[in-house]
Amino acid sequence: MGTAEDKLTRVLLTRFKQAEYDLINNRFKKTRFRKLSEYVRSVMLGKPVTVLYRDKSMDDLLEEMVNLRQELSAIGNNLNQAMRSINSTHGHADAKLWMNLLSVVNGKLEPAIIQIRDRMNNYAEVWSQKLKAVKA
Numbered sequence: 001m002g003t004a005e006d007k008l009t010r011v012l013l014t015r016f017k018q019a020e021y022d023l024i025n026n027r028f029k030k031t032r033f034r035k036l037s038e039y040v041r042s043v044m045l046g047k048p049v050t051v052l053y054r055d056k057s058m059d060d061l062l063e064e065m066v067n068l069r070q071e072l073s074a075i076g077n078n079l080n081q082a083m084r085s086i087n088s089t090h091g092h093a094d095a096k097l098w099m100n101l102l103s104v105v106n107g108k109l110e111p112a113i114i115q116i117r118d119r120m121n122n123y124a125e126v127w128s129q130k131l132k133a134v135k136a
Helices: 018-029 036-044 056-088 093-135
Strands: none
Touching: 018 036, 056 093
């Protein structure tokens, strides 16, 4: 628990025009502060304010990686469902045909999946290097 000096007991009420408030709020959203009051207190007391920088191209890259991951997951789910269906018809004449067909499809998909995974790893590496550069 803090001492009596550490507690915030004084209130300073300030009114703003809507445009002024929007400007302050937008600046606050770009910082690491969790509460607007903390941000305003730091600015008014001249304390340093850490502003987060977001690179739009990195946001686009991250969004693309998320889409690729979802697509890979969907492909994997479809292959698993197909294998389950084939295994449930084990012993039927069509099962062998479907197994061969699925192995051909899997053979064509696997290189594409590996290429996508490698590309995602490269993107992640570039993204993490940019993050390290921004922090430094």
